[in-house]
Amino acid sequence: MKFPKINFDDMKNEGTGSVTAHERRKFLKLGLAIAGVYAGGKILSLTSIVGTAHASGGTSIVKRYPYNPHYSMVIRQSLCIDCERCVDACNEINNVPEYGYRTRILTKKYTGTLDKRVEFIPVLCNHCNDAPCVRACPTKATYKDPVTGIVRMESKKCIGCKTCMLACPYDARYFSAERHAVDKCDFCWEERLSKGDTQTGCSSACPTGARTFGNLTDPDNIVYKLVHQLEEQIWVLRPADDTKPNIFYMKGNIRSVDNILNEQKFKYFDPSNV
């Protein structure tokens, strides 16, 4: 097959005058979207919004969240000091028996690193948008709350087959003999949120702000700001299971978060300040 030869050097420059404003906007948007994919590829595939690039828009994206308020938690891993106050608060508020837990803190050790040797990873129910436990339950005893997206339990329907405990890729469930049902984190809906509180037990007990709880649909909310940015990488646990979790993780050290919360005003590296 032969291609016609075009001599670009001899062609006349059309200029940008002939490009309509609409077309230009489309092009720029595309560029941003691609940048979003590139820089924040992990976010894109993992956050609850399917198939949108966060970088490309403001309010229009908010509407795409399936719930409102869409409760979510961002865990800033560098800030966790394993004081376990969140676990204690959770146990107390939700009457968790001593053989069970709704949340816990995992320890990851490193060798050969210069800055730190250990990291703590708080884990809890991920309130997945495609929750495997909800699909597995034979009696709809566990369900996605249609308003908030919280994965909740209707204890009286639980037959105790324990399929949900095995379906959960986050080990977020245990069988509570006291409730005669499987028990799990409900973002403190029963004990706090439904009574007007805005924070969960664990997030308000956290002394360092490692657990940041909020509404992912509200652009003023810290959770929204932490998720909708490209500077810091955000990830979720076990992404391969494709459950679209609502617990996001980031390193989230103070300086970078500060940057994000100050409307992402980019600070140039200034050696004199170090």
Next chain:
Amino acid sequence: MNGRMVNISKRWGFHGIEALKNASPSYKITMGLFALLALTGAAIGVHGMIVGYHHVYGVSRQVSWGLLISTYIFCVVTSTGLCIISSIGHVFGGEAFMPIAKRAVFMSIMFMFGGFCIIFFDIENPFRMAIWNVISPNFVSNMWWMGTLYGMYLVFMIVEYYFLLEQNHSLSRLMGFFGLVVGIAAHSNLGAVFGMLHGRPFWYGPYLPIYFIFSAGMSGGCAILFFTTLGWKINPEIMNQRMERAIKAVTQVTIFLISVIIFFTIWKIITGMVSEGKHLVIMSFLTGDYAINFWVFEIFLGMLLPLFLLIRSRGNNFNLIMYATGLMMVGIFFMRYDIVIPGQIESVYHSLGVVEEAKLLTYTPSFHEIMASLFGIAFVCLAYFAGEKILNGHQLEKHEIVPEGGYICPGCGAIHFMEEGETEEDAMKRHHRIW
């Protein structure tokens, strides 16, 4: 009253409780022991239910399905297998398989009940299940379909068995067909209960639903051979030429299905070794905690030894078949255990590399779990021994489909054909060369 009883017994091959009373003392003792075991198991299960399972069972938050589920699966796999293998004869018309139908369907029902006995003590709120499964069904839940399909399966099998006894062949055939379809749906769905848990790589995928069907066929063939040859020990009269032919046919099918399962197992191991999610579990089979289960019970007792012995038996040596399939039943039990427990031993956070979940999880069945499982197993054994006597060894009572011009030989039980102008007696003499 008396006359009516006689009538029923003739029609159904029903020998009544009298037959039990006339049994030998050792037979009664055997039955008594199984009855005692079943009662003890049930009592200990109820005790566990009252004090709370989490105090007495070995299962934990992360290994939440234990011995009870694996024994339940053993029972329902065998039940489905009995249905599949026996349907070759009385549903699809494979004449050689017909004589095994009655015992197979009876045992299939009993294994299903045994499975339900066991899962009763595993489910924490079994009474809620009856209500909420009906009024709040989740149609995308495999667990819901499992309960529903197995319930339907049991109903079809019972109705089919009734028609088998009634010698209503067209209806028993129809019910057998429905039972088979629902049974296969139920059973592959049971595989999918595991296969659709995508957080568990050892189970996830289409392998288990497919494997479960073939594995059920193998278990069913094995169970038919075992129960028929054991029945022959109890009551030698049940063997005749037709039954011998049936044993031979079932032996051949079982040999084939063992080979299929060997093939399945080889590829499970080889593919698992190169899979990140399955590697650890596969290594625990090959060299770790589950090596004895895997090599000794699953591979040697469950497949290689019976394969060798069944081939050697040529389908004629009933003693050899009985020992081979008896050991194979034990092997198959471990095969089920090796599906359920190892699928859970790798914590979901293991891949995160955290200190807490660095080791594989462990599980040891507790006394309560063992006894509650034995409740179901002992019930099946008791039902088997009672059935052999009460139902007169499930003997042929002309319950097969006999072609036109043929009749069932009273001497050998085979279908003989009369030539023109011949009486049944003449035909029998001719067939057996008695002149």
